[in-house]
Amino acid sequence: xxxxxxxxxxxxxxxxxxxxxxxxxxxxxxxxxxxxxxxxxxxxxxxxxxxxxxxxxxxxxxxxxxxxxxxxxxxxxxxxxxxxxxxxxxxxxxxxxxxxxxxxxxxxxxxxxxxxxxxxxxxxxxxxxxxxxxxxxxxxxxxxxxxxxxxxxxxxxxxxxxxxxxxxxxxxxxxx
Numbered sequence: 001x002x003x004x005x006x007x008x009x010x011x012x013x014x015x016x017x018x019x020x021x022x023x024x025x026x027x028x029x030x031x032x033x034x035x036x037x038x039x040x041x042x043x044x045x046x047x048x049x050x051x052x053x054x055x056x057x058x059x060x061x062x063x064x065x066x067x068x069x070x071x072x073x074x075x076x077x078x079x080x081x082x083x084x085x086x087x088x089x090x091x092x093x094x095x096x097x098x099x100x101x102x103x104x105x106x107x108x109x110x111x112x113x114x115x116x117x118x119x120x121x122x123x124x125x126x127x128x129x130x131x132x133x134x135x136x137x138x139x140x141x142x143x144x145x146x147x148x149x150x151x152x153x154x155x156x157x158x159x160x161x162x163x164x165x166x167x168x169x170x171x172x173x174x175x176x
Contacts, residue, residue, distance in 0.1 A: 023079050023162075024050055030164075031172040040081070042170045051080040051089075056120075064124050071098065071116050080117075087166040088127040091117050097137040107132065107146050111153035131166070132157040 027033045031059050034041045038055065040048040051059050053076045060067055067074065080091040089114070089144055095106065114130040121128050132150065134157055156166070164171050 023081070032170065033172075040169075047084060047169055048167075049082045049084075051077070051082065053077065056080050060120065063124055065120070067120060070119050070123070075113055075116055076152060081167060082126065083168045084168075086127070087125070088129055088168065089117065089121055091128060091130045091168050092162070093131070094133045095138070096135040107138070107143075107150060110150055110155035114153070114155055131162070132153040133162055134159050136160075163168075 017110075024035045024038075024040075027146050028035045032042050035050070036131065038050040038052075038076060039046055049059075054074075056077060057067055057074060059082075077091045078094050081090045081092065082088070083090065093110075110132070114128060117128045117130065132155070138147065138157075139159065147157060
């Protein structure tokens, strides 16, 4: 990973969150991609679906999954992208910090939340992966143990950047 998520290759292989925090807006600006009503297309073919906050529970209800019988409290993802080709729901949380505060501890909840999302998606046989998109604040040495923990429990993190390949989404072809 390039420090700060900057670099020429990133513009083609992933989403750069330095100026924009909305995944769907970034995808819509990416060559070959279009988004309509939460459905993500690449070269005109549906490749994924987006579920922000409460939309995930509307989707579950449409598939006759009653979340109240599975978990005791709703979790509201910043973004959840269901990628069809790998049958995986990627829960993506964006954490930005400019000073010490409650976000520090929120990074340590990924194991619990990941397990809750897995329980929610189990009736549909959909896999779950949990990913943080972080700002540079979390590059400080004081976060080393926390970031090591995130990885140790099977969650992931990136700084300002999300590789499309990680999600199993098509990487646009270079014009070169």
